[in-house]
Amino acid sequence: MDFSVDRHLFVILGATGNLSFLKLLPSLYRVLMEKNLKDSCQVLGVGTKDLGDEGFRERAREALKNAGLSPEEISDWCDSCLHYQSLGKTSQGYSKLAERIKSLEADHKIPGNRIFYLALPPSLFPTAMEGIGESGLSQSPGWIRIVIEKPFGSDLSSSRELNSLARRYFDESQIFRIDHYLGKETVQNLLIFRFANTIFESLWNRDRIESMQITMAESIGIEERARYYDRAGALRDIVQNHLAQILSLTAMEAPAVFEADSIRDEKVKVLRSIPPIRMDDVVFAQYEKGQIKNKAVRSYREEPGVAPDSSTETFIAMKLEIDNWRWQGVPFYLRTGKRLPRRNTQIVVNFRHPPICIFKPHSSCQIQSNRLLITLQPDEGFHLFFDVKEPEEPLRLKTESLHFHYKDAFGPLSDAYQTLIHDILKGDQTLFVRADEVETSWELFTPLLEKDMPIFSYEAGTWGPKEADQLLKRDGRTWINP
């Protein structure tokens, strides 16, 4: 599909928050400069603070400088393209915003093309959508797009409500639900890896694969996000969105065409084929104090802003199955956690063992199954493990690997937000989550939130609680740690 970028107004709601200053403005700036789109975009920051254009520009300059951009480079853009509108505290906020938007569009000859980026806490999504819709801003002679950050809802019913509210004012083709994992080059590469390489695709099924593991590990704790995290927990923060997306891309069938809806149709089918997850197959846990990279770190309950008796999970391990022709009987083990030994996101594909070992009389016959390890971050690439004969007698087998590292082939990769922002400007929805995907994912995971899950504990700096190891041990397997 061919996408071009028309003149438009990029409206950031929540413009004075962390997401806006740390991610959006630097990524937007880089996209506009790299793609030569500077003249097509005016930015309107919207917030409750009373800043004025100059106050906002000042803070944006600081943020862009901190993101590594030189002051000379950015100053012209900040002065000529950034604007600010305070919503104030009264109900008039959105009608004033509507006036401001129309006046900016007239001044800059923008034909009503608008992007509304909700860089807001999730609890404010409904108010913002209603504000935009009721003030008539979702109607214009140009195109309208609304961008909504994750988490989209906090369970099945809230995600349905949010979707129906969004549909009151916007068409699905105007709604861009962000999951920043989809903007990562390596996550997108899963499709190329699978569907452009017959050697892997022909093995990608229950006949050749005996199990899969997907791990998203972080060494950081919850930083300054206790207010959000203590209510969300790992299931809402990571599993329902990032892990569900990686799982869908790993397990989906080939789409009929490489287009947004075709791809999303196949992804949602994966989620629909997963039978209800059994409580016995899930481990929730929370970190205790420990050491990470030789530095002592506090327990979750001691983090500032966390309730001292909090039972929020910071770690989840689970086993699920996909009941379709390709995957029936192949377990998928998913795991995520904060305060694990290091940051790493990986997919481990364990191939089946050879049916018999013909080397037995000569060697101990510890044949390792072939394994493919796809690292999504930080050392993006893959490793394919296979056995070779060690030279000389007696006969001994040794596991070696073939590898590919993105950085060797292409140098550093661009930030996920840059990719996603460019797609929003172009109107390409391939890397955004459709309403039915979000709801199907919530359908799968909400029952776990409704159960009284026991919370185990693990020492910070370890790979999680022993119960997570037992989950695999009971199936005769172990986690492959990065």
Ligand code: BG6
């Ligand atoms: C965010 C979560 O969506 O993803 C955070 O809210 C998490 O808790 C972050 O730290 C991880 O993203 P990345 O790109 O660093 O793996």
